[in-house]
Amino acid sequence: xxxxxxxxxxxxxxxxxxxxxxxxxxxxxxxxxxxxxxxxxxxxxxxxxxxxxxxxxxxxxxxxxxxxxxxxxxxxxxxxxxxxxxxxxxxxxxxxxxxxxxxxxxxxxxxxxxxxxxxxxxxxxxxxxxxxxxxxxxxxxxxxxx
Amino acid sequence: xxxxxxxxxxxxxxxxxxxxxxxxxxxxxxxxxxxxxxxxxxxxxxxxxxxxxxxxxxxxxxxxxxxxxxxxxxxxxxxxxxxxxxxxxxxxxxxxxxxxxxxxxxxxxxxxxxxxxxxxxxxxxxxxxxxxxxxxxxxxxxxxxx
DNA sequence: CAGAGGTCGCTAGCCGGGAAATGACTTGAC
DNA sequence: GTCAAGTCATTTCCCGGCTAGCGACCTCTG
Numbered sequence: 001x002x003x004x005x006x007x008x009x010x011x012x013x014x015x016x017x018x019x020x021x022x023x024x025x026x027x028x029x030x031x032x033x034x035x036x037x038x039x040x041x042x043x044x045x046x047x048x049x050x051x052x053x054x055x056x057x058x059x060x061x062x063x064x065x066x067x068x069x070x071x072x073x074x075x076x077x078x079x080x081x082x083x084x085x086x087x088x089x090x091x092x093x094x095x096x097x098x099x100x101x102x103x104x105x106x107x108x109x110x111x112x113x114x115x116x117x118x119x120x121x122x123x124x125x126x127x128x129x130x131x132x133x134x135x136x137x138x139x140x141x142x143x144x145x146x
Numbered sequence: 147x148x149x150x151x152x153x154x155x156x157x158x159x160x161x162x163x164x165x166x167x168x169x170x171x172x173x174x175x176x177x178x179x180x181x182x183x184x185x186x187x188x189x190x191x192x193x194x195x196x197x198x199x200x201x202x203x204x205x206x207x208x209x210x211x212x213x214x215x216x217x218x219x220x221x222x223x224x225x226x227x228x229x230x231x232x233x234x235x236x237x238x239x240x241x242x243x244x245x246x247x248x249x250x251x252x253x254x255x256x257x258x259x260x261x262x263x264x265x266x267x268x269x270x271x272x273x274x275x276x277x278x279x280x281x282x283x284x285x286x287x288x289x290x291x292x
Numbered sequence: 293c294a295g296a297g298g299t300c301g302c303t304a305g306c307c308g309g310g311a312a313a314t315g316a317c318t319t320g321a322c
Numbered sequence: 323g324t325c326a327a328g329t330c331a332t333t334t335c336c337c338g339g340c341t342a343g344c345g346a347c348c349t350c351t352g
Contacts, residue, residue: 014281
């Protein structure tokens with residue numbers, strides 16, 4: 001068994017548990033913060049664009065956006081020029097969450113990296129970036145496995 | 147916004163995509179491999195024990211085990227002495243997957259760590275272990291956030 | 293022995309994920 | 323102008339995740 005994958009899987013599930021609980025404290029489901037984060041940076045994006053940024057598929061974002069719309073965090077409007085496109089816009093409630101969620105994320109970072117010195121945390125980020133790039137390449141160019 | 151959390155989230159989703167595709171190639175859903183891995187190590191465990199090992203909740207394992215039972219990978223039996231307990235046992239098909247899945251995990255590890263030297267990979271595992279321990283502690287002792 | 297407290301699995305409902313399929317729309321070639 | 327190809331969102335279905343709640347069973351205490 002791959003020890004790396006064991007460690008990675010365990011860390012992933014635990015980190016997910018922490019971030020899930022944190023998002024719930026603000027009335028969000030884990031994942032919705034990614035939609036909001038994308039719109040805080042650039043309001044009015046399409047589901048497809050957000051999906052690409054968040055490394056998920058469009059149906060996932062469409063479904064989330066519908067729930068977030070029902071919850072009053074975003075509104076959905078058709079694009080002016082291309083009737084295929086929907087654009088998501090923040091409501092006041094959606095914008096108001098920016099401070100609390102960003103603070104929460106900083107707080108989570110501090111908790112997760114407690115006991116690591118600055119260089120260790122920086123190295124972790126660099127290596128995780130490399131792992132992410134490797135995974136991205138793998139998804140883009142799957143092994144033909146016969 | 148926490149750059150660490152951005153990097154971590156992105157890596158997590160991409161790694162999940164790679165492992166999900168790999169498990170599907172063997173007829174598994176991502177997560178079922180964790181149940182199998184637990185039983186490969188110690189056949190006959192209870193859903194609660196597997197859930198604790200896998201860092202998920204018991205209902206998750208119960209639901210997965212029911213599907214895996216229907217798929218012929220495990221069988222469910224009541225414990226001889228304590229009628230509250232169910233124990234999951236591997237079928238031949240479940241046991242036969244050990245080689246392919248373990249090889250697959252080693253292959254994924256190689257892909258994800260490509261370009262990292264041995265010391266970097268080792269350091270990553272050590273730091274991820276620390277992150278996991280921190281997250282675990284956080285889940286066990288939640289911040290009272292009023 | 294009786295009952296309270298604890299343990300276990302289970303169900304139901306909600307959620308974010310993906311794959312597959314579909315309809316609506318836009319663009320480009322002829 | 324027409325039509326094929328491409329693009330986009332949407333829906334449906336299945337899945338693994340969680341919380342909340344419940345019943346069945348076991349253990350411990352008085």
